[in-house]
Amino acid sequence: MSWRGIFPIVVTPFRDDLELDEQGLAAIVEFCIANGATGLVGPANASEFTMLDDDERLRWLEIVCAAAAGRVPVVATVNAGHALPAARLARRAEALGAKGIMALPPYVVHPDAAGCYDFYETLAAATSLPLIVQNYIAPVGTPMSAALMARMCREIEHVDYIKEETTPASRQVSRTIAAAGADCKGVFGGQGGVYMLDEHRRGAVGNMPACQAIDVHCEIWRLLDAGEERAARSLFNRLLPLINYERQYGVTLYKAVLQRRGILRSNACRHPMGALDAEDLAELDALLEGLF
DSSP states (O other): OOOOEEOOBOOOOBOTTSSBOHHHHHHHHHHHHHTTOSOEEESSGGGTGGGSOHHHHHHHHHHHHHHHTTSSOEEEEOOOSSHHHHHHHHHHHHHHTOSEEEEOSOSSSOOOHHHHHHHHHHHHHTOSSOEEEEEEOTTTSOOOOHHHHHHHHHHSTTEEEEEEESSSHHHHHHHHHHHHGGGSSEEEEOGGGTTHHHHHHTTOOEEOOBSTTHHHHHHHHHHHHTTOHHHHHHHHHHHHHHHHHHHHHTHHHHHHHHHHTTSOSOOOOSSTTOOOOHHHHHHHHHHHTTTO
């Protein structure tokens, strides 16, 4: 079965003491599934994965897989500085119940094209799960060409999907689909869903935004799939001011939205952005009015 729709990145809730909020994480899973998510992804950039140790990442996956209980696939992100630790995480994720694996190329020492190919080849050999290649902008990502990703889909078993987040993302979706053809089961968009209308038209199979507005993202995608582009665009235009504001503050804002929606008890982040100030929160409240 091919994957399609909105696969949100699940944020990582912390208690006020910055320890993992396990009940909060399970609550976010329920929130996402209840509001139409067709898959769950993480711990990724929007999950503050760089702020988690390996034990926490595995516990995160254990909680999310258990809470999802097979209702939707869980895609485990196994980003690492080298192929070997990424492969070990992938094996552990599969044992915990993940149904897919996603990874960036090594994000500290960025490999060349041959190094990227070798990375995914090693990762694919470690698991029987479908792999999603995340093509992400620098400095965290290592942008890859459509031709390279198409070659990986064609030659490396289990490399089935692409998440496209380079610039211009919409054109790269088209290029990758054209280059890979039937060797790629689908291209997902990202970057908070900001280009999802264009990406859908170009043939993307879904999007992977953060999870704070999952209900709105899912409804936009449903309308697009139903051919109701005008209604989808109208709803997207209501969401767009929030997406634009999120691009300033990232995970700090995601958590503030989830707290205001009653999903999180605390908006604590390990990310060093710091707390939103009173003016930030006033603007956020204005943007949320009437949206959900």
